[in-house]
Amino acid sequence: MDKAHFGLIGLGVMGENLVLNAERNGFSCVVYNRTTAKTEEFLAGRGAGKRIIGSTSLEDFIAKLERPRRILMMVKAGQPIDDLIASLSPLLEEGDLLIDGGNSLYTDTERRVAELESKSFGYIGMGVSGGAKGALEGPSMMPGGTRSAYEAIEPLVRKMAAQVDDGPCVTYIGPGGAGHFVKTVHNGIEYGIEQVLAEAYDLLKRSAGFDGDAIADVFGQWNATEELASFLVEITEVCLRTKDPEGGADLVELIVDAAGQKGTGLWTVVSALEMGVPVPTVYAALNARVLSSQRVERIAAAPVLPAPPAHPIELGSPADAMAPLQDAAVLAAIASYAQGMALLKEASVLHDYRLDLAAIGQIWKGGCIIRARLLQRIQNAYTTNPDLPNLLVDPWFAEQVNRRLPGLRQVVAGAALAGIPVPCLSSTLDYIDSYRSPRLPQNLVQAMRDCFGAHTYERVDRPGSFHTEWLD
Ligand code: 3PG
Numbered sequence: 001m002d003k004a005h006f007g008l009i010g011l012g013v014m015g016e017n018l019v020l021n022a023e024r025n026g027f028s029c030v031v032y033n034r035t036t037a038k039t040e041e042f043l044a045g046r047g048a049g050k051r052i053i054g055s056t057s058l059e060d061f062i063a064k065l066e067r068p069r070r071i072l073m074m075v076k077a078g079q080p081i082d083d084l085i086a087s088l089s090p091l092l093e094e095g096d097l098l099i100d101g102g103n104s105l106y107t108d109t110e111r112r113v114a115e116l117e118s119k120s121f122g123y124i125g126m127g128v129s130g131g132a133k134g135a136l137e138g139p140s141m142m143p144g145g146t147r148s149a150y151e152a153i154e155p156l157v158r159k160m161a162a163q164v165d166d167g168p169c170v171t172y173i174g175p176g177g178a179g180h181f182v183k184t185v186h187n188g189i190e191y192g193i194e195q196v197l198a199e200a201y202d203l204l205k206r207s208a209g210f211d212g213d214a215i216a217d218v219f220g221q222w223n224a225t226e227e228l229a230s231f232l233v234e235i236t237e238v239c240l241r242t243k244d245p246e247g248g249a250d251l252v253e254l255i256v257d258a259a260g261q262k263g264t265g266l267w268t269v270v271s272a273l274e275m276g277v278p279v280p281t282v283y284a285a286l287n288a289r290v291l292s293s294q295r296v297e298r299i300a301a302a303p304v305l306p307a308p309p310a311h312p313i314e315l316g317s318p319a320d321a322m323a324p325l326q327d328a329a330v331l332a333a334i335a336s337y338a339q340g341m342a343l344l345k346e347a348s349v350l351h352d353y354r355l356d357l358a359a360i361g362q363i364w365k366g367g368c369i370i371r372a373r374l375l376q377r378i379q380n381a382y383t384t385n386p387d388l389p390n391l392l393v394d395p396w397f398a399e400q401v402n403r404r405l406p407g408l409r410q411v412v413a414g415a416a417l418a419g420i421p422v423p424c425l426s427s428t429l430d431y432i433d434s435y436r437s438p439r440l441p442q443n444l445v446q447a448m449r450d451c452f453g454a455h456t457y458e459r460v461d462r463p464g465s466f467h468t469e470w471l472d
Helices: 013-024 036-044 058-063 079-091 106-118 131-137 147-160 178-206 212-222 231-241 264-275 280-293 295-304 323-350 357-363 374-384 395-418 423-435 442-453
Strands: 006-009 029-032 052-054 070-073 097-100 122-129 140-145
Touching: 006 013, 006 058, 013 029, 013 052, 013 070, 013 131, 013 147, 029 036, 029 058, 036 052, 058 079, 070 079, 070 147, 079 097, 079 106, 097 106, 097 147, 106 122, 106 140, 106 178, 122 131, 122 147, 122 178, 140 147, 140 178, 140 357, 178 212, 178 231, 178 264, 178 280, 178 323, 178 395, 178 423, 212 231, 212 323, 264 280, 264 323, 280 295, 280 323, 280 423, 323 357, 323 374, 323 395, 323 423, 357 374, 374 395, 395 423
Parallel strands: 006 029, 006 070, 029 052, 070 097, 097 122
Antiparallel strands: 122 140
């Protein structure tokens, strides 16, 4: 084989699948893994009979690549990426290009882009979403860095990405860490929607008394609607129908109720707080995971803090696809997207990313974990008005909010009386009610701040900064 078009380092499941995807799309590949046995196993197994060759050292790997070299790194985020860059840098030549396809913290990517570009190498921080299956069949890809570096990989990633009606699910996102930032926010939205669906499941189980199959039927109904048709709703139905192979019980009921996380949801919330963008639905989802993990404490607290007496919640019926609950789920999913998009909008200004929010809606329509039919509406909203302050005020979304808000109120109120926690649904209601309020009670907060700390306040009736001696 001549020199390979493309190189991949790190034969984890995502790495293996991405290299198989590249090869299937016509690019010959060379792979390197720290453990050579892993490379040999891959080449003898899934990589056999394909235009993929192995390498035994980084020097060997570099020698087998055509120039300029295009190298995708699929290793653990953080120090392992820095270590790999340090080992590769002395071997690279001008114009060679490194791509970090992991979930790196965007500020790390900013630093790496600057360092590598200063040595005349290209560096792309590329968010990749779609899980193992998506990596193989076509993920959504979010590459950031300099545009010229992106252009060097464009033919490759356009073929590798998922394809939807209006093109591949990849686009140049923006400079520096823009690609990894957008992937982080994608994951924050994912946290929100996952928690919303978990809350709907909990209400259907604890309040309506449905079993796994009955709840799965509801999710199946929702997945047939424009507003909720999505990968996450689809897999929720599958999870709920799956039985334990030993005993036949609903498998989800045998899973410990403590959710893990790898960090991107946390980074979304931290960035949002730093940038002054409210993301309460996403934040509630993150807190819900953290609280769920305090399982021992929760179990100990249960008898000390007993639940209120049973209280019925009007969730609707299967005949109307649980209409009020569906309204609540739709609005909380919309709020997750709205908050994520608002965060992208602010980050775009702060970091001069020049993000094209319509294009981001487009590349999330296929391949990624948050792919959903609703993304066409999001794409439309930002195509019509790129400066839209918030998705909630786009006419199509505003109509959804106004029509479905009574259902959300009913569900949140009922859950509160029944003592069933619905953090994402209730945060969504507060978010919408706050966002549509011309006057909020923070005038009193300002008064208190001025009273104890002379922090000053502004007045509604005249310009300027004012202080009052409140305690005299
Ligand atoms: C991933 O990137 O692997 C997931 O989409 C998010 O992972 P988490 O839920 O473990 O943080």
